[in-house]
Amino acid sequence: MRLRKLKTPASAASRVAVIGALLLGFSGAAPALAQTSDLVSKTAFRVCADPANMPMSDRSGAGFENKIAELMASKLGLPLEYTWFPMATGFIRKTLQANACDVVIGYAQGDELVLNTNHYYTSAFVLIVPSSGPLAGVTTLTDPLLKDKRIGVVAGVPPATQMARNGLMAKAKGYHLMVDRRYEDPADDMLADLESGAIDAAVLWGPIGAPIVKASHPNLKVTPLLKEATPPKLFYRITMGVRQGEKVWERKLNSLIRRNQSEINAILTEAGVPLLNDMGTGPLEAMK
Template identity: 45%
Template sequence: MRGSGRWLGIVMACLLGTAITEGEPRADVPELERRDELRVCADGNNLPFTNEAGEGFENRIAELMADDLGVPLSYVWAPQVMGFVRNTLELRICDVIIGVAAGYGFVQNTTDYYRSVYSLVVPADSDLEVSSLDDAAFEGRHIGVVSETPPYVVLRRAGATIKGYVLQTDTRVRTPAKNAVEDVAKGVTEGAVVWGPIAGYYAARQDPPLKVIPLVDDTTDARLSYRITMGVRQGEPHWKDTINDFIDRRQDDINAILADYDVPLLDRHGQLIHPDSGGSDAE
């Protein structure tokens, strides 16, 4: 993104594992009157969010929504690189993107259905127990972080030795945040700071599993927590209302899916929701 919208481009890239850049939004066109299927715009190789095998948590949320609406589910697969929204949603070949940061200007955002936060991933026996990026314990530590994401500069200021992972990439070729977590498991780095859903998913799948510390007490100027919505075309208020109704009615089911994928969830006050506390606080 350009100018004041750059941080949104960065978080979208981090949430989706790739870089997303669009041109100007296209002019409004009439809203579809009938929707005989749920057509989802998605990346086919972007776990823990989506893949063509249906293994991501956004796949499962899409399945839940299609079942709730009583329509079949179909996908338009495209790598989430430059022009993704323009070449999918705006061409009207699909109707919803399941995961979009609130405020992303090239779509109409629905109600947010989860909130998460960048998290520190460390070995289970690590003595690095911090929940803020300005903690002095980071000084001299070898920490992995995806370049240009919000924690990058702050960790440098804290004195960490940074191992950077490229931000702008095609998920068919590279998976930088996944690689950052795997390098912790291999001992290449002492820890990694990545977007919460990626941290939780890949940390739990290492052998042995890694520890995830959500950075909920951060006192720096880095933007670490985000509200995640679904994205629909501009000028489709009825479709947005339909999805908002689904989110409102099925929030507990959505939270259960997110918990299955070890996603660190925050409530509306920015406090961590513990898995055994139930799902309603995330609304």
């Protein structure tokens, strides 16, 4: 695997959740001229990725997005090459739009800065609580059992809106969305607070929170938030993002996703990512 590094500002922040792609509004307008598939490398599978965003991606290649990138590269018969840049303000402009790389492995469907491939999984925000505690049966943020509880939530994410509507913000503990994860890790900090009793419950993006729980918090229970009756929705379809106009490349990736979906699912399942059906109404297994 060949690694390529862009110079990044010392204060650059890593993303906390993949849904940040929908929330942050990365700086820089799309190029005035449409890109074409001629810009896609023919000699390497060039991936734009965050170097410190476990459990999704990191420089060691341990993240589940790293493993999906390895799978795609192997199916194409190309070496894997990374351009590393924090998934924060300017990420797309300084990586994909700058033609430093050709694909972002995990990108929420619907962001106009990229051309989305077909989605390769659907997941949701989750509620995490002690598995033997009084909140173990809670499945929605409207549950009366959550009243007066201390709930950890990342600032600015969709569940915070639901929590505010349900009167849960007065005692909530907020964690930063945009951080430099060399010094601060909101997801790990939130789960440590939950284990210590500093908070009673945690709300995290499932593909971040659930794998961390699987790896190092066996006494916690993860419940996808699928039953909220009012907007905003708490489930999202995750795609690969390519440059606008690169329809040939998009179709090629769509074909790879379709033909290798079972292997992609296996990688996600092994990591502990909650996989949902396309409508976000239940586990993927329910569709089989």
